[in-house]
Amino acid sequence: MTAKSAAAAVRATVHGYPRQGPDRELKKAIEGYWKGRGTAHALRETAAGIRRANLGQLADAGLHEVPTGDFSYYDHVLDTSVMVGAIPARHRAAVDADALDGYFAMARGTQNCAPLEMTKWFDTNYHYLVPELGPDTVFAADSTKQVGELREALALGLAARPVLVGPVTYLLLAKPAPDAPAGFDPLTLLDRLLPVYGEVLADLRAAGAEWVQLDEPALVQDRTPAELNAAARAYRDLGGLTDRPRLLVASYFDRLGEALPVLAKAPVEGLALDFTGPAAANLDALAAVGGLPGKRLIAGVVNGRNIWVNDLSASLATLGTLLGLADRVDVGASCSLLHVPLDTAAERDIEPQILRWLAFARQKTAEIATLAKGLAQGTDTIAAELAANRADLASRAGSPITHDPAVRARTAAFTAFDARRSYPYRQRAAAQRAHLKLPLLPTTTIGSFPQTGELRAARAGLRAGRIDPAEYEERIRAEIQEVIAFQEKAGIDVLVHGEAERNDMVQHFAEQLTGYLATQHGWVQSYGTRYVRPPILAGDISRPGPMTVRWTSYAQSLTTKPVKGMLTGPVTMLAWSFIRDDQPVGETARQVALALRDEVNDLETAGTSVIQVDEPALRETLPLRAADRPDYLTWATEAFRLTTGGVRPDTQIHTHMCYAEFGDIVQAIDDLDADVISLEAARSHMQVARELAAHGYPREAGPGVYDIHSPRVPSTDEAADLLRTGLKAIPAERLWVNPDCGLKTRGWPEVRASLEHLVAAAREVRREV
Numbered sequence: 001m002t003a004k005s006a007a008a009a010v011r012a013t014v015h016g017y018p019r020q021g022p023d024r025e026l027k028k029a030i031e032g033y034w035k036g037r038g039t040a041h042a043l044r045e046t047a048a049g050i051r052r053a054n055l056g057q058l059a060d061a062g063l064h065e066v067p068t069g070d071f072s073y074y075d076h077v078l079d080t081s082v083m084v085g086a087i088p089a090r091h092r093a094a095v096d097a098d099a100l101d102g103y104f105a106m107a108r109g110t111q112n113c114a115p116l117e118m119t120k121w122f123d124t125n126y127h128y129l130v131p132e133l134g135p136d137t138v139f140a141a142d143s144t145k146q147v148g149e150l151r152e153a154l155a156l157g158l159a160a161r162p163v164l165v166g167p168v169t170y171l172l173l174a175k176p177a178p179d180a181p182a183g184f185d186p187l188t189l190l191d192r193l194l195p196v197y198g199e200v201l202a203d204l205r206a207a208g209a210e211w212v213q214l215d216e217p218a219l220v221q222d223r224t225p226a227e228l229n230a231a232a233r234a235y236r237d238l239g240g241l242t243d244r245p246r247l248l249v250a251s252y253f254d255r256l257g258e259a260l261p262v263l264a265k266a267p268v269e270g271l272a273l274d275f276t277g278p279a280a281a282n283l284d285a286l287a288a289v290g291g292l293p294g295k296r297l298i299a300g301v302v303n304g305r306n307i308w309v310n311d312l313s314a315s316l317a318t319l320g321t322l323l324g325l326a327d328r329v330d331v332g333a334s335c336s337l338l339h340v341p342l343d344t345a346a347e348r349d350i351e352p353q354i355l356r357w358l359a360f361a362r363q364k365t366a367e368i369a370t371l372a373k374g375l376a377q378g379t380d381t382i383a384a385e386l387a388a389n390r391a392d393l394a395s396r397a398g399s400p401i402t403h404d405p406a407v408r409a410r411t412a413a414f415t416a417f418d419a420r421r422s423y424p425y426r427q428r429a430a431a432q433r434a435h436l437k438l439p440l441l442p443t444t445t446i447g448s449f450p451q452t453g454e455l456r457a458a459r460a461g462l463r464a465g466r467i468d469p470a471e472y473e474e475r476i477r478a479e480i481q482e483v484i485a486f487q488e489k490a491g492i493d494v495l496v497h498g499e500a501e502r503n504d505m506v507q508h509f510a511e512q513l514t515g516y517l518a519t520q521h522g523w524v525q526s527y528g529t530r531y532v533r534p535p536i537l538a539g540d541i542s543r544p545g546p547m548t549v550r551w552t553s554y555a556q557s558l559t560t561k562p563v564k565g566m567l568t569g570p571v572t573m574l575a576w577s578f579i580r581d582d583q584p585v586g587e588t589a590r591q592v593a594l595a596l597r598d599e600v601n602d603l604e605t606a607g608t609s610v611i612q613v614d615e616p617a618l619r620e621t622l623p624l625r626a627a628d629r630p631d632y633l634t635w636a637t638e639a640f641r642l643t644t645g646g647v648r649p650d651t652q653i654h655t656h657m658c659y660a661e662f663g664d665i666v667q668a669i670d671d672l673d674a675d676v677i678s679l680e681a682a683r684s685h686m687q688v689a690r691e692l693a694a695h696g697y698p699r700e701a702g703p704g705v706y707d708i709h710s711p712r713v714p715s716t717d718e719a720a721d722l723l724r725t726g727l728k729a730i731p732a733e734r735l736w737v738n739p740d741c742g743l744k745t746r747g748w749p750e751v752r753a754s755l756e757h758l759v760a761a762a763r764e765v766r767r768e769v
């Protein structure tokens with residue numbers, strides 16, 4: 001086919017759409033059902049209504065082909081487990097008794113049955129439920145959901161393409177079931193799984209599917225030759241089936257790399273590729289393999305993960321190049337629009353001019369339709385859209401918000417020297433020992449104390465104008481008094497103010513920094529019925545005034561023990577926000593770091609001797625491809641050092657990270673040049689302490705001895721035993737005693753008892769060393 005005739009057939013489509021409904025109706029319906037306030041029938045009706053409205057929106061936007069099966073009551077990987085019959089034995093009875101309740105039991109657990117484990121979906125902030133597979137797993141096809149949702153779209157007269165998690169990604173995301181033999185590799189189940197996918201494909205074809213999309217994002221990660229072979233085999237087998245729809249294999253979040261030739265050669269009819277960010281490398285790679293002759297390509301040129309308006313001219317240029325590389329080129333988003341909010345039109349507090357810089361899911365579908373039209377019918381037919389787009393891009397590029405000369409001058413002037421503390425760690429440790437005079441095995445907490453219902457109600461009351469700011473402040477002051485009094489009585493050595501005033505560890509700072517935007521309705525699914533509203537790093541970042549000094553100083557005024565200042569670090573501020581796409585991410589990180597550096601310095605000036613800068617996202621933001629990691633770690637650790645590098649040697653800098661697997665970033669943790677790190681360790685029996693020791697980590701560390709993810713109160717003996725285990729890896733002079741993470745999700749009674757036991761354990765073990 002010539003480029004010209006390929007262009008004539010261009011279609012617009014997406015891989016998926018936000019599931020929650022304009023007002024998070026799905027969340028409300030599901031949570032209502034869980035609480036017994038609504039029937040399963042009512043829930044199904046709400047869900048069907050949302051799907052219908054979404055399909056209507058997609059069709060109205062001008063998409064030629066809509067996705068189906070991307071809807072979910074909880075998670076699309078869990079839906080895939082149901083589709084292939086991979087129900088863990090412990091949930092089988094519940095699923096057999098009632099499919100919907102059994103589904104939620106797998107997602108959330110029940111009184112006597114643990115849920116599936118949950119983990120992050122690649123490098124997004126979406127979490128999926130990890131399939132549990134073993135040598136005894138028996139797969140069985142259940143295409144009810146996929147077929148049902150396909151029929152809904154077909155009944156509306158739409159061209160619909162069911163979207164499934166592909167078999168290779170499904171297995172690569174799975175973990176061995178609890179009773180599987182050591183070393184079991186779920187990928188060995190591929191031959192057993194493929195016939196089940198074959199059945200689902202046949203069912204979808206029978207129901208009227210012309211195309212089916214199989215998502216294989218796991219292939220954008222570094223893969224072994226054996227894994228690439230498995231992908232080749234999977235698509236050779238599925239492609240070889242006779243009773244099947246046309247197959248489109250989708251990848252996203254990064255470039256396909258060595259998996260591209262594998263998929264290009266596979267006997268499938270189409271590929272969907274990401275052409276945004278690091279995945280833009282797919283363009284040259286595609287040319288290098290000779291394109292996709294005879295195949296359909298869905299070109300993901302509209303970024304499905306950020307919220308910025310597309311550069312339509314740039315996308316058209318990419319699409320123009322691609323036209324020569326495939327038989328048929330369609331326009332799409334880089335990935336499902338699940339990762340962005342629904343509609344900018346719902347935002348009332350963002351200036352209209354700035355709102356035009358943003359594109360949420362609804363705006364992105366319009367961009368895709370415009371690009372498809374321009375590609376098919378010529379750019380003259382979209383002249384008005386192109387002109388408006390140029391104006392919006394120019395307004396953003398020329399705005400004082402995105403170019404604050406003072407911020408620019410400051411980041412340009414910073415040097416590696418600023419990102420270094422004035423003395424090396426060992427000398428600082430001695431100065432801090434003399435200054436702080438802490439006992440051996442000092443006790444502390446990670447920052448937050450219980451966010452009680454009253455605190456949340458007070459915050460909601462303040463927002464709604466039911467209580468005035470003075471009254472709200474009085475409540476926070478009273479809370480801090482209680483938190484300090486409790487810690488003193490419990491005998492904790494380094495106190496915290498408890499973070500009562502913070503709604504969220506990122507949003508609280510975003511609201512106080514210039515250059516950050518907050519949304520009112522920008523909800524994005526994090527997991528299940530939990531949605532977050534990530535703030536938007538829209539412009540150059542500066543700090544109009546101190547953000548935490550007042551409450552920290554107030555807390556310090558109540559006690560003679562040191563009160564630890566508490567900040568969210570620059571990497572986490574970026575990781576849990578939408579970031580700029582108009583400058584290198586390291587530049588944004590430097591801006592945030594410099595604003596935080598002022599806060600750190602102000603805290604020190606106000607008399608704070610211990611300052612914690614939380615970086616729970618350092619590990620989770622690691623790029624998907626190993627080749628990209630050194631760069632990331634360079635800017636990430638530098639941003640942390642820039643934040644903390646301006647304090648005196650006797651001011652002690654702490655950092656905190658959650659999650660247990662650190663083996664691969666111990667060097668980066670050391671490069672942060674913090675004095676003390678606290679980490680999650682209670683569930684893994686101090687594994688992280690051994691990892692730090694194995695890498696010769698030279699600094700002080702507090703592997704958690706209290707698992708805060710459970711309401712269980714650890715006994716003194718238990719905590720003491722964990723400490724003794726920790727002491728085998730970290731010498732007493734460098735070991736801290738603390739919980740795994742912040743206490744905001746826990747209740748006061750369990751927190752009181754647990755921390756009393758933690759202090760008792762520290763005292764007991766101190767006598768032994």
Ligand code: GLN
Nearest residue numbers: 446447448614616742743
């Ligand atoms: N300081 C924060 C808290 O205690 C840290 C939270 C986190 O690590 N996610 O809540």
Ligand code: ZN
Nearest residue numbers: 657658741742
């Ligand atoms: Zn944590």
